[in-house]
Amino acid sequence: xxxxxxxxxxxILLSAVFMFGGCGKKESEKxxxxxxxxxxxGTSYNDSREKTIGAIEKAIAKANPDYEVRRAFTxxxxxxxxxxRDKIETDNVEEAFKKLIDDGVKTLVVQxxxxxxxxxxxxxMEVVEENRSKFDRLSVGAPLLTSDEDYKxxxxxxxxxTSQYSPDDTAVVFMGHGTEHESNAAYTTxxxxxxxAGAKNYFVGTVEATPSLDDIVSAVKSAGYKKVxxxxxxxxxxxxxxxxxxxxxxxxxxxxxxxxGLEVECLLKGLGEIEGVQKMYVSHTxxxxxxxxx
Numbered sequence: 001x002x003x004x005x006x007x008x009x010x011x012i013l014l015s016a017v018f019m020f021g022g023c024g025k026k027e028s029e030k031x032x033x034x035x036x037x038x039x040x041x042g043t044s045y046n047d048s049r050e051k052t053i054g055a056i057e058k059a060i061a062k063a064n065p066d067y068e069v070r071r072a073f074t075x076x077x078x079x080x081x082x083x084x085r086d087k088i089e090t091d092n093v094e095e096a097f098k099k100l101i102d103d104g105v106k107t108l109v110v111q112x113x114x115x116x117x118x119x120x121x122x123x124x125m126e127v128v129e130e131n132r133s134k135f136d137r138l139s140v141g142a143p144l145l146t147s148d149e150d151y152k153x154x155x156x157x158x159x160x161x162t163s164q165y166s167p168d169d170t171a172v173v174f175m176g177h178g179t180e181h182e183s184n185a186a187y188t189t190x191x192x193x194x195x196x197a198g199a200k201n202y203f204v205g206t207v208e209a210t211p212s213l214d215d216i217v218s219a220v221k222s223a224g225y226k227k228v229x230x231x232x233x234x235x236x237x238x239x240x241x242x243x244x245x246x247x248x249x250x251x252x253x254x255x256x257x258x259x260x261g262l263e264v265e266c267l268l269k270g271l272g273e274i275e276g277v278q279k280m281y282v283s284h285t286x287x288x289x290x291x292x293x294x
Contacts, residue, residue, distance in 0.1 A: 042073030045230035052272025072096035157276030178206025
């Protein structure tokens with residue numbers, strides 16, 4: 001009986017050593033794996049989120065199989081809606097960094113999916129700098145529109161994705177968000193890139209800044225176009241795209257153009273759905289990974 005007891009105790013002790021030893025090894029392996037943290041504004045539109053933010057994340061993960069890809073949103077409002085409505089837990093930037101530190105991550109690449117370096121990007125960088133010393137290697141990828149080459153490339157990508165529309169009678173209008181931040185100049189710069197590429201029927205406007213809807217309506221009418229294709233210049237096709245752009249109420253971009261006698265078609269497709277845009281984010285991530293060695 002005593003032998004059986006001793007054997008049982010030994011077996012329990014051996015199992016405990018194996019269990020805790022195994023867990024320690026897994027934690028160590030997890031800590032050693034580098035991480036790419038994608039940071040997006042977020043959206044409560046589930047379908048668009050997975051077609052856009054999700055597609056960008058998958059493209060980045062596919063291009064970097066040695067990295068773990070994690071997600072954070074900057075909009076606490078979106079995070080709270082998803083938690084209450086859909087029981088979906090998403091970290092904000094501060095929470096994501098806390099988990100990275102707690103998990104012992106030492107190599108980190110932060111890739112924002114912001115279109116430009118506006119207020120959201122500034123807030124992100126504050127958190128990055130506050131936590132930089134807690135990582136051995138940390139690098140931040142550029143937003144979509146950062147270099148001169150980015151504007152040229154995006155103009156080409158957007159032209160290709162809407163090439164079925166005739167430049168003779170159809171204006172292709174991209175609706176951006178707009179901001180009081182100095183980065184709002186990105187919209188004018190993108191317009192200039194379209195012009196330089198010979199895309200005279202492409203127009204870029206904003207919901208909350210300049211160029212305004214009135215500016216774009218005037219430019220389209222002056223050029224003599226009879227048809228308008230509207231598409232969001234935003235990563236996701238969320239509230240602004242569905243309501244401010246494609247809504248049926250007075251004041252929407254669709255209704256405003258229709259009231260001016262133009263035929264309107266709305267494309268509820270976020271930038272993140274476009275393969276060429278996904279490739280741009282992958283390229284920015286790879287540049288950030290290269291910077292880790294500096």
